[in-house]
Amino acid sequence: MSKDNKITRREFLSYSAVAGVAGALGFSPLLSSCGNSKKTAYVPLKAPGEYYIPELPDKAADGKELKAGVIGCGGRGSGAAENFLAAANGVTITALGDVFDDRLQGLKNTLKDKYQIEVADDKCFTGFDAYKNVIDSGVDVVIIATPPFFRPEHFKYATEKGVHSFLEKPICVDPEGYRTVMAAAKQAQAKGLCVITGTQRHHQRPYVESYKKVQEGLIGEITGGNVYWNQPMLWYRNREKGWSDMEWMIRDWVNWKWLSGDHIVEQHVHNIDVFNWFSGYKPKRATAFGSRQRRVTGDQYDNFSVDFEYDNGVHMHSMCRQIDGCDSNVSEFIQGTKGSWSSTDFAIRDLQGNIVWQYDSATEDAAHQQNDPYTLEHVNWISCIRNNTPIVQAEETATSNMCAIMGRESAYTGKSVSWDEMTASPLNLTPAKMELGPMDMSIYTVPVPGTGK
Template identity: 35%
Template sequence: MRMSKDVNQGRRKFVKTSAAVAAGGTILSSFPITSFGVGTQSELRVGLVGCGGRGTGAASEALKTSKSVKLVALGETFEDRLSGAYSQLKSTFGNQVEVPDSNKFIGFDAYQKVIEKCDVVILATPPPFRPQHFEAAVKADKHVFIEKPLFVDIPGYHKVMETNELAKQKKLNVAVGLQLRFETGYQQMVEKINNGAIGDITSLNVYYNVGAPKIHPRQPGQTEMNYQVRNWRYFTWLWGGQLAGQAIHQIDVINWLMNDYPVTVNGLGGRQVFSGPNQGNTYDHHYAEFEYANKIKLHVQCRNIDNNWNKNGFHIQGTTGYADDKSRIYDPSGTIVWRYRDRDETIGSSQRCQSNFINSVLENKPLNQVEYGAKSTLATIMGRMAIHSGQVITIDQALASTKSILPKEFHWDAEMPDMPGADGNYEIPMPGKTEVL
């Protein structure tokens, strides 16, 4: 199958980018946390947009990197989340958190106000807002840490890639929250596999089987937008689906190993346990069969159902052995022939990822991770499109799509793409009927 010019270019860039990231991660892994932040910039003003758990965690990691980092602005759609994040970060980091009430912004336009106050912005809202926020940050000449996934539909992909061209022209640093690339054991394992440790790769498997997201019951007088954003993991336009929202980490590891991206995908899924208005319109289980240009297949299974067998990881099968998500390599008999043993429990891959970004800004070293972040996000969106439609989706078909799944406007009374019917239930995607292109 021929790949589009866009993806061929992405593949060539991926090889260069992934090599640089692997090298950077290996260097960071040899330093204690107190060695981070040795740059010359006296103060780095950071703003956070999206004050949920991931945003608070990312801000914490930025503050841990260097005493030069100061958190100066917070933006959120919900006041309680902003207050919780501020209290947690202030109690932990003290004077490094300097966010007066005048720099605490609530609403869909909060990102614009945060961007005005900082040198670096962390974007950690639900993903449909990411392309718009990224564009605003780059146009304002800010360095950006952008959480995964980067978008939820194909127009979002094109917006992110277009904005990244501007970021590169402006020499702005942009990092992506796909932190498993900074896992030292994975870096060493990928290198060994690429050097033939398991022979030729024959098949790939990814797992993300976990429980259901928390439900926030509908409140009296709550608008539809407010309700859906509170329950964003239950709405496709807000989450992008489980492949994008969760399994993207493991899928990205496989893309990194393959130095490539899938060119076609088919799949299936549904709602076996999710039911009723409180669980929106997302599926609770997914299976996708991706294929790379060299015909190697990646099998991905995901589940968001409580009280089940859970597994979060991957399996890489080769002609003379296999490897797993515990950074272990086996021979054909199942005997471990290599494992990563030098685990540093004090500095995780997420901290390394964030510190790499902050230090790149402090030390004025170029960094841009958008290529692989966007391409891996694109693969997950293709997977969801195949599962919802029941059709095989190719990279060419996906990139040609102009179909948006977002509301036309972002405000509390906006007209929503997914509205409950007379019985309170939302329309569920139906393979064979749902159009995704």
């Protein structure tokens, strides 16, 4: 029996004090400015043209028909497939792959019933090698939404074959996967491919406009920040009769660290990524703690607290928790020498607390019909492909992914972890056998930091 999500991933897209409206915000040049009438001189952090701003129309640019394959047909893969179809005209899905046939058939039926897209039986593939068959089936693009552990190899193969990738986050769970992604990203750049990752805040209009204002210098030089993803417990699946060890773990993947990376990697990477994106900084050290208090299955923690120290001495505090009955907060706060920005209301305040700029959601809602960032990331992806404008987000996302891995390993061990030692670490969470059968479950234990005395 499964425990239903109490709050879904989509509902938590920008959960905060104003979460009820954040997911529906639009975008246009009309943004509100508040505060004193006196002109303030701002020094840009970067000049226009030195940072990337996506174009976010309601639909992608028209152009050649694109055939997509979907690897991983569960909830996120099915959602991404529908986002892809909503993002543009002249796109379709021609191949499906999943370890489990029931997952594949679920998406296949949805495509037929809802979109009149009938994927041929000979383009439906199951098993651990299904990804190769999907990529080799003649698709132009591939949506990679398997459990996170599998994504580096799937991205690597798609890149080798010259196929554009939508790569759901997180894109790795260990240093070995990180290095695989970084190498594939460089290859994708060399081939002129378009790779968009599922860090959807990069395609959420209030975040994009906030980023522009921070780069324009409205909060000054960034001196620190706090990022949060605190929510009730996520779903889990109890083992059912007939399931092997491997099948149970994959069907319950979000609770096992080798498959998900733990929730600091699987989920909280979004918030860590926002600070890295806005600041342009890279951490040199993480010092963390965490624990397991309420989780039902798996071998993960259910809370983390991390102090990230960046190359320039700036510190950012990261906090995430998945426990029922506790306060929820999914947001980011960034402090600068002239003011601060917060995603709770997408506002910039000066050092006295006066709002000097705030995102105008009402105007943006009136200007756009499509405000879902899960769809807008596909809008940008398809437009880049059709306009022959290469883009590869995998390296940037892998950096934030590695930050989360650093925090996880510091909490697990009770030791401070440096960027250099973590990126060079031989840590590899790959199981001894990749098959639907028995596993040595004794190695999947909850980490205990320190001496244990």
